[in-house]
Amino acid sequence: MMKFDLASHSVRELNQLLHEQARQLTEREWLVLNPGGAHSIACGIDQELSVTIDGHCGYYCAGMNKKAHVTIRGNAGVGVAENMMSGVVRVLGDASQSAGATAHGGLLVIEGNASARCGIAMKGIDIVVKGSVGHMSAFMGQAGRLVVCGDAGDALGDSLYEVRIYVRGKVRSLGADCIEKPMREEHLKELRELLARADVDADPRDFRRYGSARQLYNFKVDNAAAY
Amino acid sequence: MCGIVGLYLKNSALEPRLGELFEPMLISMTTRGPDSAGFAIYGDEVDERHVKVTLRHPDPKYDWDALALAARELDPQLAWHRNAIVAVFKLAADEATVREWLARSVPDVRIMSIGRSIEILKDVGLPADISRRFGLARMQGTHAIGHTRMATESAVTLEGSHPFSTGLDLCLVHNGSLSNYNRLRAKLRREGIEFETENDTEVAAGYLTWRLMKGDSLTEALKAALRDLDGFFTFTIGTREGFAVLRDPIACKPAVIAETDDYVAMASEYRALTSLPGIAAARVWEPEPAEIYVWERGS
Known part of the structure; x- marks a missing residue:
């Protein structure tokens, strides 16, 4: 295992070493010490690495991740795993706002709570939050799944496209065009798989499903005459 | 930001x-x-009969000694010290009296903070x-x-x-x-x-x-x-x-x-x-x- 100490070296040096692994894989396991809330730790990895960050991180940790498994032993700042393409990012503490923003793929697991705008503009990522999420979560979400084992804040799924949202606790309010939908067998199956992948012990039957009413973003044929 | x-x-x-x-x-x-x-x-607190006021003047060479001398009409035992470009005065007087006296005697002097404990220092x-x-x-x-x-x-x-x-x-x-x-x-x-x-x-x-x-x-x-x-x-x-x-x-x-x-x-x-x-x-x-x-x- 490669140990890298951010108390004595820069984030730029760390990320450069991680990026070089995409060309030639020489070290699969990485332990990052003393992150000290620095921004952009382990951004832009494009290799099957296992990276553990031992402490709280700043903004955009594991952003643009491809293939790697990144574990944060602490809290994550704004935009953890933003624009992730694939791989797994696991936050053992809480995540700040805009977790998993615009991400296209992969799995983001937040073992604590996520604050506002979790999964904003998500485009295919799966997000599993063991705790609760703040307001405007999955705002304008296009694709992927958001699973919340705790409660959701105001305006959940506002202006939603095709993200499927599962919430076990209370939803303070639904956003524009987001509605509750029936939980069919296919959804229970999907949710069971997601919870298992995230290693979260919860019963899919305790969750409710929310999705788009498809009234906002679909072209209305009534408007055809306007063109 | x-x-x-x-x-x-x-x-x-x-x-x-x-x-x-x-x-x-x-x-x-x-x-x-x-x-x-x-x-x-917040620290170096004065008792309830006193007020601590942090003052600043646009002229960095402002004569704080002269002001301290003049301010003895408010409190003959006043304590004060200079800190870089500000001066901190501790006076046995109430807020209104201090504000009124400063506005009348030295209108160019700005009050940065006033209270018993606070000092606001900024630049x-x-x-x-x-x-x-x-x-x-x-x-x-x-x-x-x-x-x-x-x-x-x-x-x-x-x-x-x-x-x-x-x-x-x-x-x-x-x-x-x-x-x-x-x-x-x-x-x-x-x-x-x-x-x-x-x-x-x-x-x-x-x-x-x-x-x-x-x-x-x-x-x-x-x-x-x-x-x-x-x-x-x-x-x-x-x-x-x-x-x-x-x-x-x-x-x-x-x-x-x-x-x-x-x-x-x-x-x-x-x-x-x-x-x-x-x-x-x-x-x-x-x-x-x-x-x-x-x-x-x-x-």
């Missing part, structure tokens, strides 16, 4: 080290605000330079709040820098921008609140001053601010007994809080807290939107 930091000591054994613990927090937020910086430090420039100028690292006290500014709504001037005094021992620092401050300023002027700049935060400070003058508690005033202030804000409010934190309901502006048995610390970002002792074992969390958090001695 701006940076905010606050440190409130629960363990009085740390009070001699307040400045030393607080300075790296302020300096770490330079990247969020390199234009100006300032802090309000234009890099946080590290300003800390050094005022000797922050050597200061003692119970708590401090600070601000590093990246100006957006108004000019980079001393007047636009934070903290803003909002009354006796009270001050405000702000990260964000307000949108309804022009109209609110006009309304507050009609209520008798005076403003010196075009700055949005000064309006928020004036608003709190006005609510507190009308008899609101700090919590009531902050609740009203959530209703009446439109815009983005994370506020930290210093009081004689501690500090309060409030974020607007949309909560675009960051804040993080850390608590141990020894202290409560807040900052715009976690990296401002990493130099604090025992931080690895601290409870660290993000304050909820539109929720008022208050830490005060005896509460």
Whole structure:
């Protein structure tokens, strides 16, 4: 295992070493010490690495991740795993706002709570939050799944496209065009798989499903005459 | 963008080290605000018969000795000291008398802060330079709040820098921008609140001053601010007994809080807290939107 100490070296040096692994894989396991809330730790990895960050991180940790498994032993700042393409990012503490923003793929697991705008503009990522999420979560979400084992804040799924949202606790309010939908067998199956992948012990039957009413973003044929 | 930091000591054994613990927090937020910086430090408290006033004059060579001599008409036993470009006077007098006397005798002298404990020290420039100028690292006290500014709504001037005094021992620092401050300023002027700049935060400070003058508690005033202030804000409010934190309901502006048995610390970002002792074992969390958090001695 490669140990890298951010108390004595820069984030730029760390990320450069991680990026070089995409060309030639020489070290699969990485332990990052003393992150000290620095921004952009382990951004832009494009290799099957296992990276553990031992402490709280700043903004955009594991952003643009491809293939790697990144574990944060602490809290994550704004935009953890933003624009992730694939791989797994696991936050053992809480995540700040805009977790998993615009991400296209992969799995983001937040073992604590996520604050506002979790999964904003998500485009295919799966997000599993063991705790609760703040307001405007999955705002304008296009694709992927958001699973919340705790409660959701105001305006959940506002202006939603095709993200499927599962919430076990209370939803303070639904956003524009987001509605509750029936939980069919296919959804229970999907949710069971997601919870298992995230290693979260919860019963899919305790969750409710929310999705788009498809009234906002679909072209209305009534408007055809306007063109 | 701006940076905010606050440190409130629960363990009085740390009070001699307040400045030393607080300075790296302020300096770490330079990247969020390199234009100006300032802090309000609470300590060296005077008794209830006295008032402590921090004064500044535009002329760096201003004759503070002459002012101290003249001010003996208010209190023959007054104590005072100079700190870089400001002077701190401790007088056996009440706030109104001191304000009236200063306005009449030396209208060019600006009151930075007034109270029993507070000293507001701020200037234009890099946080590290300003800390050094005022000797922050050597200061003692119970708590401090600070601000590093990246100006957006108004000019980079001393007047636009934070903290803003909002009354006796009270001050405000702000990260964000307000949108309804022009109209609110006009309304507050009609209520008798005076403003010196075009700055949005000064309006928020004036608003709190006005609510507190009308008899609101700090919590009531902050609740009203959530209703009446439109815009983005994370506020930290210093009081004689501690500090309060409030974020607007949309909560675009960051804040993080850390608590141990020894202290409560807040900052715009976690990296401002990493130099604090025992931080690895601290409870660290993000304050909820539109929720008022208050830490005060005896509460």
